[in-house]
Amino acid sequence: MEFESTWSKMIEMHNLKDNTWLDRLYQIREKWCLTFNLDFFSAKMKSTQRSESTNSVFHQIMKTSMSLIEVIKFYEEKATQMRQDEINEDFCCKKGAPGKVHKHGGILSHAVKVYILALFGMFEEEFN
Numbered sequence: 001m002e003f004e005s006t007w008s009k010m011i012e013m014h015n016l017k018d019n020t021w022l023d024r025l026y027q028i029r030e031k032w033c034l035t036f037n038l039d040f041f042s043a044k045m046k047s048t049q050r051s052e053s054t055n056s057v058f059h060q061i062m063k064t065s066m067s068l069i070e071v072i073k074f075y076e077e078k079a080t081q082m083r084q085d086e087i088n089e090d091f092c093c094k095k096g097a098p099g100k101v102h103k104h105g106g107i108l109s110h111a112v113k114v115y116i117l118a119l120f121g122m123f124e125e126e127f128n
Contacts, residue, residue, distance in 0.1 A: 003035045092117050 007026065016022055030036040057078050066074065111123045 001035070003029075003033060089116050089118065 007029075011017055011019075011022065025032075057075075060074075108124065108127060111127075112120050115123055
């Protein structure tokens with residue numbers, strides 16, 4: 001497998017055979033390496049996506065010179081907006097499935113019940 005050979009070359013090249021942290025990381029490679037997760041539907045989400053989203057909010061702040069009070073107010077406004085967006089998404093999901101889902105039935109009917117609308121759209125796109 002390409003991952004295995006590349007990993008071995010990296011360990012050898014940088015003389016890291018006795019690095020316990022890398023040994024542990026390698027042991028749990030199925031949890032973080034995309035190569036081992038190609039057969040799983042993940043709605044194109046990565047484990048780091050949530051923190052990346054939060055970081056992008058803070059990068060908007062850091063680009064400007066704001067006082068600490070302004071940063072806190074900005075953060076509170078963003079948090080309120082994000083909560084409201086989630087409430088709106090929940091409402092849309094609870095209104096019911098889009099009409100075309102009922103035509104297909106089966107897995108799409110189940111998917112619309114367990115995924116938020118945005119993720120369902122990705123699932124449906126992959127399904128079709």
